[in-house]
Amino acid sequence: MNKKFTVTSFLEAKNKNEKITMLTAYDYSTAKLIDEAGIESILVGDSLGMVVLGYESTLEVTVDDIIHHCRAVARGAKNALIVGDMPFLSYHINTEDTVRNAGRIIQEGKAQAVKLEGGVEVVDKIKAITKAQIPVMGHLGLTPQSINMFGGFKVQGKSEYQAKKIINDAVELEKAGVFAIVLEGIPAKLAQIITEKLTIPTIGIGAGNNCDGQVLVTNDMLGMFSDFTPKFVKKYTNLKDSIMNATKQYISEVKSTEFPSKEHTFSIDEDILKKLY
Numbered sequence: 001m002n003k004k005f006t007v008t009s010f011l012e013a014k015n016k017n018e019k020i021t022m023l024t025a026y027d028y029s030t031a032k033l034i035d036e037a038g039i040e041s042i043l044v045g046d047s048l049g050m051v052v053l054g055y056e057s058t059l060e061v062t063v064d065d066i067i068h069h070c071r072a073v074a075r076g077a078k079n080a081l082i083v084g085d086m087p088f089l090s091y092h093i094n095t096e097d098t099v100r101n102a103g104r105i106i107q108e109g110k111a112q113a114v115k116l117e118g119g120v121e122v123v124d125k126i127k128a129i130t131k132a133q134i135p136v137m138g139h140l141g142l143t144p145q146s147i148n149m150f151g152g153f154k155v156q157g158k159s160e161y162q163a164k165k166i167i168n169d170a171v172e173l174e175k176a177g178v179f180a181i182v183l184e185g186i187p188a189k190l191a192q193i194i195t196e197k198l199t200i201p202t203i204g205i206g207a208g209n210n211c212d213g214q215v216l217v218t219n220d221m222l223g224m225f226s227d228f229t230p231k232f233v234k235k236y237t238n239l240k241d242s243i244m245n246a247t248k249q250y251i252s253e254v255k256s257t258e259f260p261s262k263e264h265t266f267s268i269d270e271d272i273l274k275k276l277y
């Protein structure tokens with residue numbers, strides 16, 4: 001039986017030089033499967049908005065959406081650490097709302113930690129959440145909630161100014177008390193510098209393989225989400241083709257009455273049957 005992964009396991013893994021594995025999930029069945037397969041952490045990401053709810057960005061996702069899906073994931077995952085994403089505007093307005101929203105994701109959503117995007121500008125919110133005994137994961141680089149500021153989904157940290165800002169943000173987040181930082185869509189060498197500078201682990205997505213761990217959106221890595229595929233996604237299987245083929249076969253078998261066959265059909269005693277006509 002696998003051991004429960006906790007926020008302290010993140011630090012232990014970094015100290016032992018063991019890579020940390022993380023995937024997203026939004027529902028009971030997927031969470032159960034990836035948990036049984038041994039994933040160490042599950043992120044109920046606001047990518048939910050794009051890969052499950054069909055929005056064009058993550059900006060429409062609400063705290064209630066995250067809680068709803070966290071609860072389902074928590075019912076399926078027994079060992080993985082569940083991190084609930086704080087959606088756009090749930091930690092931007094004031095500290096009181098921020099702590100309340102983070103608390104709801106823990107209390108109602110049954111997550112064990114929350115994640116939020118941003119650098120020095122969110123340090124006061126991180127301190128307030130950790131003061132409420134809620135572990136916080138940071139998120140720097142190509143932070144999808146800032147796409148309107150970035151002018152789209154663009155790799156960050158390529159200029160000296162941007163790279164130095166991300167390094168400084170990472171150091172400030174660590175000082176504020178985050179237990180790990182997701183580094184998304186930044187050059188691998190920059191991620192390496194940050195990873196070496198910090199005592200807490202970095203979890204990369206499009207940030208090279210020198211981070212302390214990796215995260216991918218499960219629907220991307222299973223080849224289910226085909227609206228677009230970022231360069232950093234590796235498809236470990238092609239569920240899109242499997243689902244398309246299975247659906248086409250189902251349609252054809254229903255039309256031809258091949259399905260349901262005897263194997264999938266319930267019978268009734270012949271004597272009882274006669275009395276029904």
Ligand code: KIV
Pocket residue numbers: 024043044045046047048085139182184205215217
């Ligand atoms: O929402 C999400 O899935 C994320 C990952 C891409 C890190 O934030």
